[in-house]
Amino acid sequence: MASENATIYDIASDAGVSIATVSRVLRGESNVSDETRQKVQRAIERRNYRPSSIARGLMSKKTHSLGIILPKLLNPHYAMIFTGAQEEARMLGYTVSLFPWSSLDTKAYDPATMLIERRLDGLIVCVEYLPDDHGEHVLASLRELRRVMPVVLIGCVPPWYDFPAVSNNNAAMMKEIVLYLVSLGHERIAFIGGFAEDNDPQRRDIGYREGLREARLPYIESYRVFCKGTPEDGRAALRGMLDALKPEYWPSAVIAMNDLVAMGCQGEARDRGLRMPEDLSIIGWDDLFCAPYLCPPLTSINTHQQQTGARAVQLLLGGEQRRETVDWELVERASCAPINKGKEI
Amino acid sequence: MASENATIYDIASDAGVSIATVSRVLRGESNVSDETRQKVQRAIERRNYRPSSIARGLMSKKTHSLGIILPKLLNPHYAMIFTGAQEEARMLGYTVSLFPWSSLDTKAYDPATMLIERRLDGLIVCVEYLPDDHGEHVLASLRELRRVMPVVLIGCVPPWYDFPAVSNNNAAMMKEIVLYLVSLGHERIAFIGGFAEDNDPQRRDIGYREGLREARLPYIESYRVFCKGTPEDGRAALRGMLDALKPEYWPSAVIAMNDLVAMGCQGEARDRGLRMPEDLSIIGWDDLFCAPYLCPPLTSINTHQQQTGARAVQLLLGGEQRRETVDWELVERASCAPINKGKEI
DNA sequence: CTGAAAGCGCTTACAG
DNA sequence: CTGAAAGCGCTTACAG
Numbered sequence: 001m002a003s004e005n006a007t008i009y010d011i012a013s014d015a016g017v018s019i020a021t022v023s024r025v026l027r028g029e030s031n032v033s034d035e036t037r038q039k040v041q042r043a044i045e046r047r048n049y050r051p052s053s054i055a056r057g058l059m060s061k062k063t064h065s066l067g068i069i070l071p072k073l074l075n076p077h078y079a080m081i082f083t084g085a086q087e088e089a090r091m092l093g094y095t096v097s098l099f100p101w102s103s104l105d106t107k108a109y110d111p112a113t114m115l116i117e118r119r120l121d122g123l124i125v126c127v128e129y130l131p132d133d134h135g136e137h138v139l140a141s142l143r144e145l146r147r148v149m150p151v152v153l154i155g156c157v158p159p160w161y162d163f164p165a166v167s168n169n170n171a172a173m174m175k176e177i178v179l180y181l182v183s184l185g186h187e188r189i190a191f192i193g194g195f196a197e198d199n200d201p202q203r204r205d206i207g208y209r210e211g212l213r214e215a216r217l218p219y220i221e222s223y224r225v226f227c228k229g230t231p232e233d234g235r236a237a238l239r240g241m242l243d244a245l246k247p248e249y250w251p252s253a254v255i256a257m258n259d260l261v262a263m264g265c266q267g268e269a270r271d272r273g274l275r276m277p278e279d280l281s282i283i284g285w286d287d288l289f290c291a292p293y294l295c296p297p298l299t300s301i302n303t304h305q306q307q308t309g310a311r312a313v314q315l316l317l318g319g320e321q322r323r324e325t326v327d328w329e330l331v332e333r334a335s336c337a338p339i340n341k342g343k344e345i
Numbered sequence: 346m347a348s349e350n351a352t353i354y355d356i357a358s359d360a361g362v363s364i365a366t367v368s369r370v371l372r373g374e375s376n377v378s379d380e381t382r383q384k385v386q387r388a389i390e391r392r393n394y395r396p397s398s399i400a401r402g403l404m405s406k407k408t409h410s411l412g413i414i415l416p417k418l419l420n421p422h423y424a425m426i427f428t429g430a431q432e433e434a435r436m437l438g439y440t441v442s443l444f445p446w447s448s449l450d451t452k453a454y455d456p457a458t459m460l461i462e463r464r465l466d467g468l469i470v471c472v473e474y475l476p477d478d479h480g481e482h483v484l485a486s487l488r489e490l491r492r493v494m495p496v497v498l499i500g501c502v503p504p505w506y507d508f509p510a511v512s513n514n515n516a517a518m519m520k521e522i523v524l525y526l527v528s529l530g531h532e533r534i535a536f537i538g539g540f541a542e543d544n545d546p547q548r549r550d551i552g553y554r555e556g557l558r559e560a561r562l563p564y565i566e567s568y569r570v571f572c573k574g575t576p577e578d579g580r581a582a583l584r585g586m587l588d589a590l591k592p593e594y595w596p597s598a599v600i601a602m603n604d605l606v607a608m609g610c611q612g613e614a615r616d617r618g619l620r621m622p623e624d625l626s627i628i629g630w631d632d633l634f635c636a637p638y639l640c641p642p643l644t645s646i647n648t649h650q651q652q653t654g655a656r657a658v659q660l661l662l663g664g665e666q667r668r669e670t671v672d673w674e675l676v677e678r679a680s681c682a683p684i685n686k687g688k689e690i
Numbered sequence: 691c692t693g694a695a696a697g698c699g700c701t702t703a704c705a706g
Numbered sequence: 707c708t709g710a711a712a713g714c715g716c717t718t719a720c721a722g
Contacts, residue, residue, distance in 0.1 A: 005464075005493060005699095007698090007699055007700085008699060008700060009699080017708075017709085018708065018709045018710075019699090019700080019701095019709090020701085020702085020708070020709060020710080020711095021707090021708060021709075023700070023701060023702090024707095024708090026700095027701085031707060031708090032707070032708085033707060033708090036707080036708080050458060050461045050462050051462060051699080051700070052462065052464050052698095052699060052700070053462040053463055053464070053700095054399060054402055054403065054408060054463075054464050054698095054699080054700085055403060055698075055699035055700035055701090055714090056699085056700055056701075057399055057700090057714090058399065058400060058403065058698090058699080058700065058701085058713090058714040058715070058716090059700065059701045059702070059713075059714050060700095060701075060714085061714075063399060065410075065442065065463075073418075073424045073427060073428050073431075074421060074424055074425060074428060074634060076419060076421060076424070079418045079419055079421070079424045080419060082418060082443070083418050083419060086418075086443050086445065087445065090444075090445060090459070093459075095442045095444070095459070095463060096442060096443060097410065097440045097441060097442040097443075098427070098431050098441060098442075098443065099435075099440070100431065100432065100435060113395065114435070114438075114440070116395045117395050117396060117397065117398040118398055118399075118410075118440060119350075119397050119398070119399050148350060231634075231637075231638060260634075263635065263638040264638075266638065267637075267638060288635075289419060289576075289605075290608065290633075290635040290638075290639075292576075292612075293576060293608040293609075293611065293612060293635075293639060294635075294638060294639070294640070295639070295640035350715095352714090352715055352716085353715060353716060354715080362692075362693085363692065363693045363694075364693090364715090364716080364717095365692070365693055365694080365695095365717085365718085366691090366692060366693075368716070368717060368718090369691095369692085371716095372717085376691060376692090377691070377692085378691060378692090381691080381692080396715080396716070397714095397715060397716070398716095399714095399715080399716085400698090400714075400715035400716035400717090401715080401716055401717075402698090402716090403697090403698040403699070403700090403714090403715080403716065403717085404697075404698050404716065404717045404718070405698090405716095405717075406698075691722105692721100692722085693720105693721085693722090694720095694721085694722105695718100695719095695720090695721105696717105696718085696719090696720100697716105697717085697718080697719105698715105698716090698717085698718105699714105700713100700714085701712105701713085701714085702711100702712085702713080702714105703711095703712090703713100704709105704710095704711090704712100705708100705709085705710085705711105706707105706708085706709085706710105
């Protein structure tokens, strides 16, 4: 099937010149006579010759290929980041390959081997809030990797991860969400989300508390429930919270860590016969493509994921060490409504 | 940041042997004395040396990297295929990079250039039903690419595309769906789907007609509506169909070409005040992660996308030329219900 | 069991 | 403007 590719030697001999000259016209150098250039170009076209970027990379030590590591491509959130990164990379002449999260996860047979042997020009890693011990492990792998290739992080990046990164200002977003719900009249606002990272001034818990404080609402332990990021996790988390509370103390609004969790919450609420949004407002995070088609259509916060992916590539290739923050946007849909003060439960 | 990598020469001189010997222990050859092997291994560990797979590939002419081209990663359907392919590839020591659909789409500046210069060991292309002229274009690009690397197709592959492929038996699936709806009592069954490919015995239209024939139901032109694959397309398609029909002729069930289109149909039906599934049953295709969370939860057909991606990699690396068909599974949820004969419209 | 040499397909000084 | 030669970091016969 795959026939032998012509090499620079074939072109040189076809055109009756040296390989150095062929190389010159390939790279578009100006110091080649028109006549020679045309001879070479004809030979190239006749053979349909394309120089091997692999061989090229040997001298330049550039592979023009990037890697990306993310927890789960099946979450459209990461698919959007990947897409943004891929498109930007392509414009700059780079390719991006997907590596599994497990490349970082264990020290077993040093899964990063594949990553390193590829001689990538850079690596993008999407991190999530991680339980502490696990986080240490990942951080160690990242530090190891950085010794051989530039690394840029995306996502929930604690400040003591001394890596360039592009992330969101989670605290500010969360505060905006809380105040938005307050503006709708909500006073019992729950937050179902990931595990906290101490000392991170941009973490969501900070914004959650700040928002409540600004609205002069109390912080209530039982409204803060932890969970991972799947719909099932969200469903279980809401169930646990409601089971533990008398109905009169049930929250009137729930902030979900992401749209998947919000979907699970909708399922649980529906199963319990709660009307949405009358009995329970829910707000998601990520604004996935399916948000408008949920019931009710899910209010969510758009985090500009494609732009995030693109910026990560730019930081990577620009060798910039700073941390960047990407803008966001609250997208109102029907899942959050003004509270019905006189509601019946 | 990225420090200079040690080379095989560094290791050789550290260990006091020739690079040929280092190469032997790297590749785990047996004809090396224990003593020498250990000297070399110690040197490798001290320097944290990893051989460059790039340089390796120069001689072997293998890059151990694959490419995948798909219409849109944001559709979870393709994210699942990608994930399956990536996992299988990794097990076999390969990497997979994402290339944009535009690599095939236009002949402008020969976008496939990047693909070819990378010297990929193989390429997976996810195709969709395409309007004829456009399809010809893509087919030409694929034939061109195949001259320099193995290509395996995934998806709706007409029989005259003489490529190895892994796909579904769309006709059989469609027939099963029609008969399933018939078993629920439906007689007015619409199909909102992609454009037909003449002569393909596995295309959905074949199964649609066969199912109807077997159930002794007439094929009705106005129940067969064409659309592309987004939720908006689906919504518009259903709107168009209903607008064109008197309510008493409205279908009682709609088969959507994929879950996205089904989502759009749900939106349109809801806007019109149709109760689902009482007034309208809808069935999707692909069984996306969000299907269980739609309203009503969407009955759909699971096409085992991860397995599909994995099989494509196996065909690619095995050099097999055959076409394969992957199994499927109808997943019943609440969006399809027995028809209510005495329903009020 | 080990090493010297050639080769993979390019680029990069260096001469001319 | 053009070419001969060395080099990128490996593997692969070929000798010994």
